[in-house]
Amino acid sequence: MDLGSMPPISVKNCTLDSYLDESQNPEIVSFLDTAAALLDQDRTILVDVKFHDLQAGDTPALPGWHVDGSTLIKRGMKKRKEQYVLYVVGDVAMTEFCLDQIEVDPGPKGIQQIAEHRANPARCFKLRSGFYATYDSLQMHRATPAEESGKRLLIRLMASDTILGLPYDRAIFNPTIR
Numbered sequence: 001m002d003l004g005s006m007p008p009i010s011v012k013n014c015t016l017d018s019y020l021d022e023s024q025n026p027e028i029v030s031f032l033d034t035a036a037a038l039l040d041q042d043r044t045i046l047v048d049v050k051f052h053d054l055q056a057g058d059t060p061a062l063p064g065w066h067v068d069g070s071t072l073i074k075r076g077m078k079k080r081k082e083q084y085v086l087y088v089v090g091d092v093a094m095t096e097f098c099l100d101q102i103e104v105d106p107g108p109k110g111i112q113q114i115a116e117h118r119a120n121p122a123r124c125f126k127l128r129s130g131f132y133a134t135y136d137s138l139q140m141h142r143a144t145p146a147e148e149s150g151k152r153l154l155i156r157l158m159a160s161d162t163i164l165g166l167p168y169d170r171a172i173f174n175p176t177i178r
């Protein structure tokens with residue numbers, strides 16, 4: 001994708017249908033049309049599009065290992081893991097994934113085990129510009145700081161049982177830099 005020629009309109013938690021109907025960005029619409037087929041079609045599909053103009057050292061999201069997904073669950077609600085497709089273009093500040101599956105003890109000991117693992121994950125994978133990754137709400141990942149100044153576009157598709165989407169005009173926002 002050619003970032004220089006795109007209107008840099010960012011959205012957060014936009015419903016897929018609304019983005020496809022309202023966005024004036026044919027390259028992103030075409031990407032979403034294809035990538036959405038990777039997700040369960042019986043759930044709400046939401047789109048994040050984030051344009052960043054980064055200086056060296058800027059991080060395009062809160063730094064630190066974390067998982068995505070909803071944590072507010074009503075009692076008795078059956079909830080599947082959220083599914084994601086993440087696509088990043090720009091060659092600066094590529095998202096990093098931790099590929100390890102770890103099993104920990106319950107309680108404080110488990111918290112300590114996770115902290116130790118985060119400090120030294122055995123296997124990491126850094127997304128390459130122009131490629132996408134699929135993951136779910138158990139997969140640890142983190143934003144990385146930009147190595148040099150440059151533009152960055154992130155597109156994230158999410159299929160969720162519980163997270164509600166916004167229409168395009170209400171989903172537009174200005175992404176921050178950390």
Ligand SMILES: [Fe+2]
Nearest residue numbers: 066067068141
């Ligand atoms: Fe994340």
